[in-house]
Amino acid sequence: MSSPTLHTTLGAHVYHEDVSHNGTILIIDERNLVSECIAHCVRTQRPHNQIINYTSILDCVASASGENDEALILFSIGSGAVCSETFLTALDNLSEAFPGAPIIIIADSEDATQILKSLDCGVRGYIPTSASLNVALEAINLVEVGGTFIPASSLTSSRKSILGRSDRRIFDIEQTFTARQAAVVEALRQGKANKIIAYELNMRESTVKVHVRNIMKKLRAKNRTEVAYITNSYVNSMI
Template identity: 70%
Template sequence: MNIPVSNPAPDSSFLREDMLGRGTIIVIDERNLVAECLARCVRTQRPRNRVMSYTSVLDCVTSAGDEHDEVLVLFSIGSNSASGEVFLDALEKLAESFPGTPIVVIADSEDATQILQSLDCGVRGYIPTSASMDVALEAMTLVEVGGTFIPASSLTSSRKSILNRPEGRAFALNETFTARQAAVIDALRQGKANKIIAYELNMRESTVKVHVRNIMKKLRAKNRTEVAYIANSHINASM
């Protein structure tokens, strides 16, 4: 079972038939065979789209045409981490080369932390390789019309991790947060994205990411969800 974070318009079949199927879908995987197989599957199911496959982000951004008609980027990383510097650099290059084009990550891992970190970096969809092709295609459609997709298993995993937290790891009352960090925590409690936090607090998005990392370290939280949960628990307990 998988869950969309936001839903497309009610008649998604109409959208798929009438609005989709135009523009280029980019497939990237460093394994040539996987890249070609994935591109062929997408091409079969989305015959009206132009589907291009590449074995590296660098090759993609230097070889892609100048028409800028890309509607989706499928970034397949296999068992690689979606939180390392290499991944972050790749996302930055893709975002610069295809501004406004949604990026969907396809990965082996279903770790909640990795998925949430991907979303923090601007990824609009995260499809685990355990998903069926039908689910992957529906996820692509959802993202293309403006939604966000993550596997429901990641939410379940994150919830279990939070509920099983030892009492000793509860909100650290002795920790000192700066005014800026406190403001970021409040924004995280409201589920706001880094871009929104940066805009509202008048700071760079990169600065927000640094604050989030420091907050997670102080609270010994694995991800943003746990930060919000810990903060809310502390506030509720103090009321």
């Protein structure tokens, strides 16, 4: 196999490998050194991918084309907050430019609230900078096949408050949910995205969203991640 070649365009560094599979991973970090380091780490472990790193959201959005709509995006925000207007605007711009691309956040914070808010915004993964490279690569693998990744440490830190609520919500899945809702619950437990759930259950994505809202309401859960946590706790208690 030939060595990768480096091309520079639009403030982005593009690495090409001469291999048959050419999935694209877009990396964004305003700090050039960090952006280069993430790109290097991912490229050395995933030589079959095309890796493009940017130091500007605008440059990344400007590069959008039909060919990379299905790319995976690693958006590194450092110590930034996911509830900031800057982050939300950037996320909207990326989602509009790359409608088919799952977005993974890389951030310094491991705060559970920040992680759950990012998932509520449609993010498909959250990798804290305290994680190892192997964990980060496995997170990418999971998201690529339709899953959602969050660090276990974030749930562990908020375990007491979540369990405090779930202990008061003893339920029977078969009695609490309809057959279709129970199927959606099982998919949520596996971290599947709405699009995947809709395909597997042969229903519209809008119908899946309605089911998810009703499930959250029945469990008094704030988001789909908490739904998975509560139902997993119930299933594990039955084993």
